[in-house]
Amino acid sequence: MREYYDARAPEYDDWYLGRGLFSKRERLGWKRELKALERALASLPWAHTLDVACGTGFLTQHLPGEIVGLDQSEQMLGIARERVPTAGFIAGDAFALPFADGAFERVFTAHFYGHLDQSERALFLAEATRVAPELVVCDAALRPDREREEIQERVLEDGSSWQVYKRFFGAEELAAELGGGEVVFSGDWFVVVRA
Numbered sequence: 726m727r728e729y730y731d732a733r734a735p736e737y738d739d740w741y742l743g744r745g746l747f748s749k750r751e752r753l754g755w756k757r758e759l760k761a762l763e764r765a766l767a768s769l770p771w772a773h774t775l776d777v778a779c780g781t782g783f784l785t786q787h788l789p790g791e792i793v794g795l796d797q798s799e800q801m802l803g804i805a806r807e808r809v810p811t812a813g814f815i816a817g818d819a820f821a822l823p824f825a826d827g828a829f830e831r832v833f834t835a836h837f838y839g840h841l842d843q844s845e846r847a848l849f850l851a852e853a854t855r856v857a858p859e860l861v862v863c864d865a866a867l868r869p870d871r872e873r874e875e876i877q878e879r880v881l882e883d884g885s886s887w888q889v890y891k892r893f894f895g896a897e898e899l900a901a902e903l904g905g906g907e908v909v910f911s912g913d914w915f916v917v918v919r920a
């Protein structure tokens with residue numbers, strides 16, 4: 726996966742912004758909902774936050790508090806550092822977070838949890854709860870045209886093709902899976918749960 730995300734980094738934001746390969750994709754209400762998601766994230770209480778698998782920092786920039794972003798991809802981190810100069814960024818592994826127990830007030834993660842298989846989920850949740858008492862997960866909402874989980878074929882601008890495991894969530898289901906929590910956002914495209 727590292728190779729895929731390194732290769733995708735320069736075009737990653739096209740997914741959010743509807744540019745490049747995403748310019749012709751029909752996504753009803755996407756732009757409006759993305760703005761609402763950004764507002765919902767910005768409305769979270771201020772917290773010392775670790776954004777795990779922060780990618781290009783597209784959502785990191787809206788998180789309130791003292792923020793550290795972590796990602797395995799230097800290509801992603803390079804973009805994030807330019808975008809969010811007020812945050813700290815570090816290369817690292819979400820399954821072995823390089824921080825002491827309780828080092829943060831909150832772990833935030835977006836569009837990462839839904840790529841994890843069962844054993845990876847257990848590993849990640851153990852690490853997240855080790856470093857912070859609160860976990861906020863943002864991921865893709867279950868839609869009528871989607872299975873709950875699928876292997877997607879992703880094609881990049883260079884024509885390379887990658888297989889990616891992906892899950893989609895109902896907000897309440899995600900909250901239950903995380904052991905209970907508050908639904909912060911529930912839309913057609915995104916869900917956010919604070920556990």
Ligand SMILES: C[S@@+](CC[C@H](N)C(=O)[O-])C[C@H]1O[C@@H](n2cnc3c(N)ncnc32)[C@H](O)[C@@H]1O
Pocket residue numbers: 726727730731777778779780781782783784795796797798801817818819820834835836837
């Ligand atoms: C779909 S992107 C999400 C990026 C960002 N959070 C967002 O919502 O825009 C997934 C990110 O997870 C990172 N990633 C994948 N496996 C990782 C791991 N084991 N440790 C840290 N980051 C990882 C990738 O490099 C990529 O930036």
